[in-house]
Amino acid sequence: MASTAEILEDIMTHPPPAPKAIAYNYLVPNIRGLENMVKIIEARSGNNTTVQSQDAYPTPPPSPQPDSAAPITSSSDPNPMPSDPPVSPAHNNTHEISLFAAATETFSHKNTNCSIAESLSRCTPVLDLARQHNIRVRGYVSVALGCPYEGPDTDPHKVAELTASLLEMGCYEVSVADTTGMGTAPKTRRLLKVLKEAGILDEDLALHFHDTYGQALVNSVVGLESGVRVFDSSVGGLGGCPYSKGATGNVATEDLLHLVHSLGCETGIDMVKMAEIGRWITGEIGKANDSRAGKATLARLDL
């Protein structure tokens, strides 16, 4: 498997064709990871000290969100927008990073070999360096709805405290993650209530569900009802967590799409194309395609 550095280099050298700019997100485990990343960006951009000064890396625009993004043009779009100018992807793509904190001490120790407080303090220099180079940082709070070591009842106040800390430290958004899939509708509702009471705005939040116990879509409906509009997912249900026993992948993008489309949300995403991508990528890496809606969509169309 290619390293983060290799992937970044490749994307900068040969940006994959896409009708819209893409925000590429890299997991950066520590300050050295970001230093390496900055070196690559500077080398590719002509050795300038900040990304901002490069034509290829202007002040990053907001990531495309389901609510605000113009539809991605696709072959099945009955009304392609003629005013949509063709985009040169390399020009507007952004490269952002992710930082993780865990909501339980045991998971923090097992996953990052330090306490929650230490993991936050390790984030500070990363956020500082990212700020200097105008690289956006997304925060994650792991095991927010259940921990493989401490059980299903993660303290929602601890999640709120960490979410607030990550936002205050400079993350543009925090994704609250049900790493173990132990989240249920009532627990999700309570957590979102506690986050609201802590003053955290819906627009600063994302939700990240795993479908390990089959509850990801039910929990997503609770999130939508509460006002959250950004949801993480993974095409074909790829992913998982090596530290969480029995944890299967993230909720499949195709299943989430089928849900939100059924509820009348506009995403600009072509369900058939997404289902084809899910089949292709799971085939390429030899994993089962865990998307029910993706497989059913293709079967129904005989594709």
Next chain:
Amino acid sequence: MASTAEILEDIMTHPPPAPKAIAYNYLVPNIRGLENMVKIIEARSGNNTTVQSQDAYPTPPPSPQPDSAAPITSSSDPNPMPSDPPVSPAHNNTHEISLFAAATETFSHKNTNCSIAESLSRCTPVLDLARQHNIRVRGYVSVALGCPYEGPDTDPHKVAELTASLLEMGCYEVSVADTTGMGTAPKTRRLLKVLKEAGILDEDLALHFHDTYGQALVNSVVGLESGVRVFDSSVGGLGGCPYSKGATGNVATEDLLHLVHSLGCETGIDMVKMAEIGRWITGEIGKANDSRAGKATLARLDL
């Protein structure tokens, strides 16, 4: 695979041990199927003309329902009810039958080779014979939320009309079935509204979801919110529909259990035992275990 007659004979001769009486349900495609069934019951019961007169087949009690059934005793039950008398299963087991009607003409023709009206009229002698022998009959309305031939928009008024007809003809309950898994939350909500407006009571209804597009649990929540309390499911997600392309199995019992337990419903069912049954039966018949909650429950317990 054993025939219905063989299964019935075997269950009557060697009733599987169970702490509670079980209502066994058989699909009876036509009057000859029921005549065969009655013959077997009579032979095993001493050649009486009605099942009712037999000690082994008293007037059937209502099937155990999640709301009303006493908890099934299981090894993990912390408070087994000492007053719960041991049941001799053969005495109180009941044998009931199922009749199907489809909500679209095309599916009715493809599945039963006759129109919807003809399929209803074929039900009449079956219901008459069942009534004579005190055998309870459960009705099903197929493709109620989407048809493989006529598309996703089955007319909810047609479903209501068929449901009312089957109840009037003597079915004790009608299971409204999303055979294709095309049901979505808004469509389910609308169908249940139309059924209510047609005067059909929640207690005469069951819901039967397939998880083909991953929406079964979301739709089940809509059903629960609407007042329905009986939901069909299949351990390990077994099943499917040969007439519905790409249709995977029914929603897995384990996933549905995990959902309703998380919402505070009492079922009296031991989740771990159910997960073990799912693993066992899918292994026995060489099919994939499609229950996410079942697999995750066992993985977490290292079972």
